[in-house]
Amino acid sequence: xxxxxxxxxxxxxxxxxxxxxxxxxxxxxxxxxxxxxxxxxxxxxxxxxxxxxxxxxxxxxxxxxxxxxxxxxxxxxxxxxxxxxxxxxxxxxxxxxxxxxxxxxxxxxxxxxxxxxxxxxxxxxxxxxxxxxxxxxxxxxxxxxxxxxxxxxxxxxxxxxxxxxxxxxxxxxxxxxxxxxxxxxxxxxxxx
Amino acid sequence: xxxxxxxxxxxxxxxxxxxxxxxxxxxxxxxxxxxxxxxxxxxxxxxxxxxxxxxxxxxxxxxxxxxxxxxxxxxxxxxxxxxxxxxxxxxxxxxxxxxxxxxxxxxxxxxxxxxxxxxxxxxxxxxxxxxxxxxxxxxxxxxxxxxxxxxxxxxxxxxxxxxxxxxxxxxxxxxxxxxxxxxxxxxxxxxx
DNA sequence: CACCGTATTTGCACCCGGTGCACTTTGGAA
DNA sequence: TTCCAAAGTGCACCGGGTGCAAATACGGTG
Numbered sequence: 069x070x071x072x073x074x075x076x077x078x079x080x081x082x083x084x085x086x087x088x089x090x091x092x093x094x095x096x097x098x099x100x101x102x103x104x105x106x107x108x109x110x111x112x113x114x115x116x117x118x119x120x121x122x123x124x125x126x127x128x129x130x131x132x133x134x135x136x137x138x139x140x141x142x143x144x145x146x147x148x149x150x151x152x153x154x155x156x157x158x159x160x161x162x163x164x165x166x167x168x169x170x171x172x173x174x175x176x177x178x179x180x181x182x183x184x185x186x187x188x189x190x191x192x193x194x195x196x197x198x199x200x201x202x203x204x205x206x207x208x209x210x211x212x213x214x215x216x217x218x219x220x221x222x223x224x225x226x227x228x229x230x231x232x233x234x235x236x237x238x239x240x241x242x243x244x245x246x247x248x249x250x251x252x253x254x255x256x257x258x259x260x
Numbered sequence: 261x262x263x264x265x266x267x268x269x270x271x272x273x274x275x276x277x278x279x280x281x282x283x284x285x286x287x288x289x290x291x292x293x294x295x296x297x298x299x300x301x302x303x304x305x306x307x308x309x310x311x312x313x314x315x316x317x318x319x320x321x322x323x324x325x326x327x328x329x330x331x332x333x334x335x336x337x338x339x340x341x342x343x344x345x346x347x348x349x350x351x352x353x354x355x356x357x358x359x360x361x362x363x364x365x366x367x368x369x370x371x372x373x374x375x376x377x378x379x380x381x382x383x384x385x386x387x388x389x390x391x392x393x394x395x396x397x398x399x400x401x402x403x404x405x406x407x408x409x410x411x412x413x414x415x416x417x418x419x420x421x422x423x424x425x426x427x428x429x430x431x432x433x434x435x436x437x438x439x440x441x442x443x444x445x446x447x448x449x450x451x452x
Numbered sequence: 453c454a455c456c457g458t459a460t461t462t463g464c465a466c467c468c469g470g471t472g473c474a475c476t477t478t479g480g481a482a
Numbered sequence: 483t484t485c486c487a488a489a490g491t492g493c494a495c496c497g498g499g500t501g502c503a504a505a506t507a508c509g510g511t512g
Binding site: 453455456457458459460462463464465466467468472474475476478479481 | 487495504505507510511
């Protein structure tokens with residue numbers, strides 16, 4: 069009897085050794101002592117291995133957002149929750165880095181991640197919709213959600229490239245950078 | 261002797277008939293009167309069919325950005341170019357819609373699109389870097405690029421869902437919505 | 453027209469991820 | 483011990499994609 073977590077461990081080790089693309093599902097199954105077919109009882113696809121229990125993470129993000137103080141401006145809430153959502157205990161940091169390096173570094177997984185990020189964005193959009201009194205799939209909430217994901221990805225990529233940096237700092241900074249960029253065009257809200 | 265454009269046409273017709281996923285490369289090849297193997301001389305993958313000459317598009321975007329007036333605030337330049345880049349002649353509009361509905365609507369293609377959008381983002385990041393005097397892969401330019409792509413995607417998704425709307429209007433509006441969202445938290449630039 | 457070199461096209465064998473299905477094994481609970 | 487459900491497995495199959503070598507088409511030269 070194995071578990072998804074054990075399989076993940078075995079798989080990650082192989083990925084480190086020979087790379088993601090040249091590790092086959094058969095390799096993983098063999099290393100874990102199960103049949104190839106059985107692997108697909110634990111993960112819907114090879115691309116899903118690095119994602120862990122993402123739905124639980126989403127629930128956490130949703131709860132964090134809901135707990136935001138009512139008076140605070142929308143983007144401040146989002147920025148704050150984005151930072152807190154990505155705060156990981158120091159001892160889990162190497163694992164998190166390894167996981168994210170896979171997801172954001174290997175093209176196959178980059179592509180696959182898009183599908184997961186949709187759900188993530190939807191959480192943001194729903195929050196933005198609630199706070200502004202619009203349906204979540206209106207233009208404004210969707211735009212905010214898309215942009216926020218973009219900010220997060222920029223920060224993550226930077227974090228992965230630059231070993232010394234603090235992820236939470238980068239997320240906060242990225243959010244502020246975007247705000248500043250818009251602030252530099254004060255008449256953006258007005259007509260041309 | 262066929263061409264990539266003809267193949268694209270044949271493929272799109274099949275996609276309309278039976279959907280993207282249930283159209284096999286063999287189907288396309290047969291309909292075009294070529295061998296399956298030959299298909300892969302025209303397109304590196306089935307997922308690349310809807311993309312046309314994307315590199316040429318990127319060059320156009322790059323040129324548009326470079327031609328922006330020097331005094332204008334950065335995000336205004338980007339917003340303006342984003343709108344102009346996506347202005348399509350009325351007669352090519354149905355084709356554009358069909359293409360984008362595929363790319364942004366079929367999960368397989370959504371995933372694949374990520375890889376193409378990287379290049380698109382890089383164009384924005386380079387422009388943002390130039391104008392602000394930073395390397396293109398600094399945090400700020402990358403954040404702006406990621407966020408801009410997000411804005412564009414939100415507008416496109418809305419456009420595809422809402423038949424009556426004008427794409428350029430949505431792009432412009434989405435960009436302004438994001439600016440407004442940040443403007444509502446005036447102290448964002450300051451420390452907490 | 454015959455000849456030749458090149459580029460395109462093709463067939464083939466193969467790899468890998470993924471699925472449907474039927475069968476076996478396992479491990480409790482009654 | 484018996485029985486049932488869940489987990490595991492084998493197998494045949496599909497579709498995308500690639501490497502390689504043979505074949506075919508094409509344009510120019512003598």
